[in-house]
Amino acid sequence: MxxxxxxxxxxxxxxxxxxxxxxxxxxxxxxxxxxxxxxxxxxxxxxxxxxxxxxxxxxxxxxxxxxxxxxxxxxxxxxxxxxxxxxxxxxxxxxxxxxxxxxxxxxxxxxxxxxxxxxxxxxxxxxxxxxxxxxxxxxxxxxxxxxxxxxxxxxxxxxxxxxxxxxxxxxxxxxxxxxxxxxxxxxxxxxxxxxxxxxxxxxxxxxxxxxxxxxxxxxxxxxxxxxxxxxxxxxxxxxxxxxxxxxxxxxSEAVSVDATHVGDLMLMYGTTMFLVATVAEPLRSETMWSTVGAFPGTHNLAGGMATSGAITSWLRDLTGADYTDLLAQATASGPGANGLLMLPYLAGERTPVQDPDARGVLAGLTLSHTRGDLYRAALEATAFGVRHNVETLRTAGADTSRVVAVGGGTQGGLWTQVVSDVTGLTQVIPTRTIxxxxxxxxxxxxxxxxxxxxxxxxxxxxxxxxxARLVEPDPALRTTYDELYALYRDLYPATSAVVHALARRTTTDPTSLEGATA
Missing domain, CATH: 3.30.420.40 (ATPase, nucleotide binding domain)
Structure with missing residues (x-):
């Protein structure tokens, strides 16, 4: 046969x-x-x-x-x-x-x-x-x-x-x-x-x-x-x-890692970060996306950031460094990126902000900061964005008891660890993340x-x-990241009027993702 x-x-x-x-x-x-x-x-x-x-x-x-x-x-x-x-x-x-x-x-x-x-x-x-x-x-x-x-x-x-x-x-x-x-x-x-x-x-x-x-x-x-x-x-x-x-x-990514059961949350690490939570009943949300699932009788509440891996690609191209060097330098930078805090809205933002005129913000910058600090701040910014999305999903009624990660960004190690440390979530990394x-x-x-x-x-x-493995949060970092997340949540409303005014003045297209990798 x-x-x-x-x-x-x-x-x-x-x-x-x-x-x-x-x-x-x-x-x-x-x-x-x-x-x-x-x-x-x-x-x-x-x-x-x-x-x-x-x-x-x-x-x-x-x-x-x-x-x-x-x-x-x-x-x-x-x-x-x-x-x-x-x-x-x-x-x-x-x-x-x-x-x-x-x-x-x-x-x-x-x-x-x-x-x-x-x-x-x-x-x-x-x-x-x-x-x-x-x-x-x-x-x-x-x-x-x-x-x-x-x-x-x-x-x-x-x-x-x-x-x-x-x-x-x-x-x-x-x-x-x-x-x-x-x-x-x-x-x-x-x-x-x-x-x-x-x-x-x-x-x-x-x-x-x-x-x-x-x-x-x-x-x-x-x-x-x-x-x-x-x-x-x-x-x-x-x-x-x-x-x-x-x-x-x-x-289809969620299907690839069997993250289609009630309580599952898929995190897709790619050009953009995507989240798909499988829920028992249809939910309603002003800022997230309520959909039917991939299979009959299933329902989802989902969200997506406008940029995630696109920011790391942008920084790689901007600095001329390769990913290996940037990851090593970001690791050395340590939690908090030596006092840098970033809003990852470099192409506007989708959920839960829903603001196409949002823009990226880098706060706390000094002459002593390095490209490793910038890269660490970018990884932490996407992790704060994930936490914001997960909290919004849960507020809307989604149970997220099992988190499965997929996509090219799961391979480097540091990014997934930062997301777990910031969110407090344990992530399952499957054998195949293609x-x-x-x-x-x-x-x-x-x-x-x-x-x-x-x-x-x-x-x-x-x-x-x-x-294949689990990525578990480091409890010793919980207080640090709780404090930084509170500052992250304050940063958008504190700067939105300024960035909206700047958005009206620019002639460049914020949605450009040239050079980004899926």
Whole structure:
């Protein structure tokens, strides 16, 4: 019998990644394609959807070329392995508008880092009622919500809107190009506020007519359900291979580390910091994002910082030092960064501040401070931001009894330790932290029928990614970080009027994340 292999591909902010995974969860191969986003105006962050598809094709070719019939196989792939299913995920919520044939009519507008639709948020709040939106959708409108961005295109690009018939996000667009199926997963739909009702799991038709008139809405599926099967062979993936509907990358990250149970909190260390708490019942929050989960019957309360790893990349480029040196110097700097305190709002801030005009602040700077102090202050700033988010989640009713960390930032050691010391949380670091592409492959594993492979090559995803280590807080630092966190919370209201005035004067785009790593 053939050995079932899984392919997972994820489109992120700064790169696309893919993995070829065996039935036991082992990553046999991985591939990455770096890319950049476009910023045609301040606060506008866009990307050409053709890049998503082209990179998927390149990644799949790299992962599976020698799996095609008759090809000589590499030693890293077991004899008999065949791609049995494909998983997809991507950044979001994004707004990609296409014509009725699925051809994009403009570049995709990206998630909360794109802050263009502030006026449309105000208009929709006035038209539909802010409290009504919160009650029905679970979340207030913000730069993260897809709905106001539809309204922005309709108002500012009427000729483009007149050609638009369908809406996609990166995962659903890849699934469409592979299968021809026009579907969107329930989780992504729940971030399309105010178009989706998370209690009924249906589109809100009367609000769709207000926000996105003339758009044919996609059929809704759960992320792990089949979107369709591949229409054509693609490298080593044969025609007729099932493809999942997929979902937004952070939720795929949570799947990758099995952080999808009530009480779980996933921390994603990447270009931005993302938090996903799984809760027993739908919660409402003015400043966080209430969504449905990756699986039927699950609910989440989530948050995201606008920058985290992006700040460390910025400091690396600014100082000319490499990460190894910066980490060593930050370690030597010690808790409190020798009197430096930073607000990490270098691209505005999403949750819980919800202020696109927030800016970074570095307080306490003297001539004696070093780049190690700056780097330590940046790590501590992101940790204070995590603590602010976690406290807000808990105030809204989320239990966070188990914390699982994922993403490239988990590898250095110091960053995760600082987060644990600041928050008091113990973090589980799983064996594999590659992230969303691995979660997409894990979703795809559910499409492989159990009975087909149950005798020789069973797939048991519960055994795929066991814990590798724990990061526990140092109790000796609790008082120090409690005092610094109180100062951190005071710093934003104390400086917001000044930074808002400065934001109005600048000609640079605060959302630029060039050079940042996912």
């Amino acid at each position: 053939p050995i079932p292999g899984l392919v997972g591909v994820d489109v992120g902010t700064s790169s696309s990644k893919g993995v070829l995974v065996g039935p036991d969860g082992a990553i046999l191969r991985s591939a990455t394609r770096a890319h950049t986003v476009e910023r045609p105006a301040p606060g506008h962050v866009e990307m050409d959807a053709d890049v998503w598809w082209d990179e998927l094709v390149e990644i799949v070719a790299e992962l599976t070329a020698d799996l095609a019939p008759g090809a000589a196989r590499g030693a890293d792939v077991p004899a008999g392995l065949e791609v049995a299913a494909v998983g997809v995920s991507g950044m979001g919520p994004c707004v990609l508008l296409t014509d009725e044939a699925g051809v994009p009519v403009r570049p995709a507008i990206l998630y909360g880092v794109d802050t263009r639709a502030t006026q449309q948020i105000e208009e929709l709040d006035a038209a539909l009622g802010r409290a009504t939106i919160l009650d029905r959708c679970g979340s207030a409108l913000s730069s993260q919500a897809a709905g106001p961005k539809f309204a922005w295109v309709r108002q500012h690009e009427p000729a483009t809107w007149a050609r638009a018939r369908r809406i996609f996000m990166p995962a659903s667009y890849l699934a469409f190009r592979l299968t021809g199926a026009y579907v969107l997963d329930h989780h992504s739909a729940s971030q399309s506020t105010p178009l989706y009702d998370p209690r009924t799991h249906h589109w809100i038709d009367e609000w769709v007519d207000v926000v996105a008139p003339g758009i044919e809405l996609p059929e809704l599926r759960w992320p792990g359900e089949t979107a369709g099967v591949t229409r054509d062979p693609l490298a080593g993936i044969p025609a007729g291979t099932p493809v999942v509907a997929g979902t937004i990358d952070a939720w 992230g969303a592409s691995y979660g997409a492959a894990r979703l795809a594993a559910g499409l492989v029928s159990d009975h087909e492979h149950e005798h020789e090559h069973p797939i048991d995803v519960t055994a795929w990614n066991p814990p």
